[in-house]
Amino acid sequence: MGxxxxxxxxxxxxxxxxxxxxxxxxxxxxxxxxxxxxxWKNLGKRELKDLFPPAALPEWLQRNADSLKSILHMGAISAxxxxxxxxxxxxxxxxxxxxxxxxxxxxVPLVYASSAAxxxxxxQGFMDDESPEALARLRPLNPYGWSxxxxxxxxxxxxxxxxxxxxxxxxxxxxxxxxxxxxHKGSMKSVVCKVFHEVRTxxxxxxxxxYNPEYPDGxxxxxxxxxxxxxxxxxWLLEHPGVSGLFNLGSGEARTFVEFVRPVFxxxxxxxxxxxxxxxxGLRGRYQYFTKAEMGKLKGVGYGKGMTPVEVGVxxxxxxxxxxxxxxx
Numbered sequence: 001m002g003x004x005x006x007x008x009x010x011x012x013x014x015x016x017x018x019x020x021x022x023x024x025x026x027x028x029x030x031x032x033x034x035x036x037x038x039x040w041k042n043l044g045k046r047e048l049k050d051l052f053p054p055a056a057l058p059e060w061l062q063r064n065a066d067s068l069k070s071i072l073h074m075g076a077i078s079a080x081x082x083x084x085x086x087x088x089x090x091x092x093x094x095x096x097x098x099x100x101x102x103x104x105x106x107x108v109p110l111v112y113a114s115s116a117a118x119x120x121x122x123x124q125g126f127m128d129d130e131s132p133e134a135l136a137r138l139r140p141l142n143p144y145g146w147s148x149x150x151x152x153x154x155x156x157x158x159x160x161x162x163x164x165x166x167x168x169x170x171x172x173x174x175x176x177x178x179x180x181x182x183x184h185k186g187s188m189k190s191v192v193c194k195v196f197h198e199v200r201t202x203x204x205x206x207x208x209x210x211y212n213p214e215y216p217d218g219x220x221x222x223x224x225x226x227x228x229x230x231x232x233x234x235x236w237l238l239e240h241p242g243v244s245g246l247f248n249l250g251s252g253e254a255r256t257f258v259e260f261v262r263p264v265f266x267x268x269x270x271x272x273x274x275x276x277x278x279x280x281x282g283l284r285g286r287y288q289y290f291t292k293a294e295m296g297k298l299k300g301v302g303y304g305k306g307m308t309p310v311e312v313g314v315x316x317x318x319x320x321x322x323x324x325x326x327x328x329x
Contacts, residue, residue, distance in 0.1 A: 069109075
């Protein structure tokens with residue numbers, strides 16, 4: 001049996017990946033920073049081969065290189081509000097390059113997390129074209145998106161120039177992911193997670209006002225994708241080692257924030273009440289009013305499973321996790 005390494009494995013998508021891998025009987029090691037809060041609970045039900053911090057990664061890789069079946073690189077500084085750009089680049093760009101080099105040298109498949117934040121304000125569309133020329137046209141709005149974009153461009157250049165690559169590599173441009181184990185993310189939690197607690201406490205959901213005349217309050221549109229679908233795609237890629245490339249990972253639909261939170265009221269049996277609040281000043285100039293993943297490329301390489309509709313995913317999230325005595329997967 002081979003060993004899978006999940007970086008960021010105590011995080012949101014990472015811990016869901018760890019759960020699914022272990023449920024399939026696979027051995028899993030996790031590289032992450034647990035900190036002082038409740039992030040450890042994301043791994044509370046898991047049996048792990050190893051759990052270690054990023055500082056120990058180089059030595060761990062050398063020691064376990066021969067038994068590695070894959071690296072699922074989900075680790076990153078993912079807060080779009082993080083302002084220490086040097087820290088972001090070291091974690092999201094330089095570390096990713098080193099892992100890519102290791103996977104190339106040791107012939108280990110690599111699946112890594114990119115982001116829909118690489119698309120910026122969306123004026124260039126949401127096509128997952130991995131050519132250096134197409135990527136050069138994108139303008140991310142924050143350092144997080146830029147760091148992910150830098151790595152996508154670095155990989156694309158290597159592909160275009162015929163430089164050595166891992167036996168399989170796949171970058172996944174995650175859109176607005178929601179689901180269990182995101183509770184440690186603070187302001188970066190999904191709107192559904194935030195709204196659930198508001199509705200249960202005082203019966204009112206709070207959404208940002210719109211500052212774009214093309215979108216009414218609550219009518220801003222995003223591609224919301226259930227975390228279980230993201231895990232399914234990652235595992236499908238590992239089962240299809242001939243598939244490499246940069247792929248969007250969303251639902252393929254743009255839904256309004258009002259549509260996104262409505263199933264919370266329905267699941268709780270509460271009358272719908274929404275207040276629209278001011279958006280923080282610093283966020284207004286770099287806010288995405290519309291995202292929608294073009295999913296044709298992933299389908300074109302053979303992924304045939306449909307994505308979970310918002311109405312189904314949010315209800316499962318509320319009833320199966322948020323309202324349960326134990327909200328963790």
